[in-house]
Amino acid sequence: MIRTIYRFFAGSGSRALVSGVALFVLVSGFDYSLRNEISLDFFYFLPIFIMTWNGGRRWGLLAASAGVVVWLTDERVFLPGFAAQMHIVIWNAAVRLAFFSTVVLLTDKIRVLLARERGVAKLKSGMIHIVSHEFNNALTGLSAGLYLLRETDPSAGDESRSALYTAMASSQSHLTLYVKNILNEARMEGGRFKIEKQPLALRELATAAVTSVGELLRQKEIKISMEMPEMPLLVSVDQEALALVISNLLGNAVKYTPRGGDITVRIESPEERRGTVVFSVEDSGIGISLSDLKKITTGFYRTAEAQAQAGGFGLGLKIAHELLELHGSRLEIVSEKGKGSCFFFELPLLSGPGKRILPAVAKKASV
Amino acid sequence: MKHKILIIDDDESVLFVVKKIFEECCEVLTASGGEAGLEAIRRENPVFVFLDIKMPGMSGLEVLELLKDTVPAPLVWMLTGEEDMETAMRAMESGASGYITKPFHIDQLRHIVMSAIAARETKRHGGTPPDDKPWHLAQKKTDK
Structure with a gap:
């Protein structure tokens, strides 16, 4: 509300000038008529602030000088005994000028810093768009080429060949996930991320995620087990967001679980928490100490051990947490250093038929 | 006679792979950029077109606009x-039949083209197009 009023009066350079002058006239008029009885000195700041914020340092200093001159004419020049007290008046005027000028310089500094920050944010978001566009293009060539190679290779059935293909496909899908993460991070930072909820069975997203890290699990000889009830449990969530959350959690577990370890993916609606679905990924990995636990969900942070074990940023967990927050949930972690970690989240249980989801990202309008 | 498919994209590798994907079943044409794409559509009359959105010069949306008539x-x-x-959503409103995100799955790409062409053939011969499962209808997902 204040902002709209401000914009109306001082939105453009010329409007600021007019408002500034009008304010000066107003304040000095009051000051003059009240003849020193009630101090209105503070209100000289208003026109000076408007002029600085809109016009920068020079206009601000001009307004500061004008303010002093106006003050002089109001309070001193027309009073009797002015000539005799000249030195006091000049001193007062100088002090005022110094004070106003300091305010002008500070305000201008803030103004410049704010503008610069806005510019940087815009640049960053623009850059991320361009970069992810390039990445997506390149990944298209890679994934399609790989697929075709596999399709047309007569020796593709051969075990070692097949393993190679799967490994490459795995790497490529990891990269694709990563680019998605970065893009979503940029969107969320800009506050432009909107989720669309639909009824979904988490098990389908989980199965898809497990399949895509299949080769990596085999390579690291990690045993994965999935525990879920007979009937699929449904939740109301944004499909792409949850797919990303689950991929990130699973990818994280695979990355930080050493050779020969175990990972358990669990979907359950426990007795003591009826009406909710708890999804958890538990691993027998390096674990996280208490002090590191909090830091993990707040940003590009990885514990010292994690940095030693694997490459990459701690972006995945942060994004998972933020996406869950958008659903009114949160990422929870239970971990003990050296003993493994359990990442889980809770969502309200839906009852009723759900929608069959597909691994596809193709969408079609009604023809 | 093979169906004519056209891909319009400024990225050479995308043009190459899509061509490879369809070269057995269809006659595949490529165009690098919006103007070339428009040219190709007018000259060759393809039944199916893959149109990239972000291209230097004429963008995918602009091509769509010019294609309207x-x-x-x-x-x-x-x-x-x-x-x-x-x-992509704006493009749907401008006459595109759908969109697919990169990187895409090859089977999906093939399915789209085959079923879309089949649906059109059926319509042309006065029948009803086959049921389009398993696609779910487009969702209006915007970032605003």
């Missing part, structure tokens, strides 16, 4: 990166 209108599907969702 073309008869017979080809089936146009937009190729888009995830960062372009808003534009």
Whole structure:
């Protein structure tokens, strides 16, 4: 509300000038008529602030000088005994000028810093768009080429060949996930991320995620087990967001679980928490100490051990947490250093038929 | 006679792979950029067009606009990166039949083309197009 009023009066350079002058006239008029009885000195700041914020340092200093001159004419020049007290008046005027000028310089500094920050944010978001566009293009060539190679290779059935293909496909899908993460991070930072909820069975997203890290699990000889009830449990969530959350959690577990370890993916609606679905990924990995636990969900942070074990940023967990927050949930972690970690989240249980989801990202309008 | 498919994209590798994907079943034409694409549509009259959204010069959306009065209108599907969702939705309103994000799954790509062409053939011969499962209808997902 204040902002709209401000914009109306001082939105453009010329409007600021007019408002500034009008304010000066107003304040000095009051000051003059009240003849020193009630101090209105503070209100000289208003026109000076408007002029600085809109016009920068020079206009601000001009307004500061004008303010002093106006003050002089109001309070001193027309009073009797002015000539005799000249030195006091000049001193007062100088002090005022110094004070106003300091305010002008500070305000201008803030103004410049704010503008610069806005510019940087815009640049960053623009850059991320361009970069992810390039990445997506390149990944298209890679994934399609790989697929075709596999399709047309007569020796593709051969075990070692097949393993190679799967490994490459795995790497490529990891990269694709990563680019998605970065893009979503940029969107969320800009506050432009909107989720669309639909009824979904988490098990389908989980199965898809497990399949895509299949080769990596085999390579690291990690045993994965999935525990879920007979009937699929449904939740109301944004499909792409949850797919990303689950991929990130699973990818994280695979990355930080050493050779020969175990990972358990669990979907359950426990007795003591009826009406909710708890999804958890538990691993027998390096674990996280208490002090590191909090830091993990707040940003590009990885514990010292994690940095030693694997490459990459701690972006995945942060994004998972933020996406869950958008659903009114949160990422929870239970971990003990050296003993493994359990990442889980809770969502309200839906009852009723759900929608069959597909691994596809193709969408079609009604023809 | 093989169906004519056209891909319009400024990225050479995308043109190459899509051509490879369809070269057995169809006659595949490529165009690098919007103007070349428009040219190719007018000259060759493809039944199906893959149109990239982000291109230097004429963008995918602009091509769509200029295609509006073309008869017979080809089936146009937009190729888009995830960062372009808003534009993809706008494209649907401008006459595109759908969009697919890069990187895409090859079976999906093939399915889209085959079923879209089949649906058009059936319509042309006065029948009802086959049920389009398993596609779910487009969701209006915007970033605003």
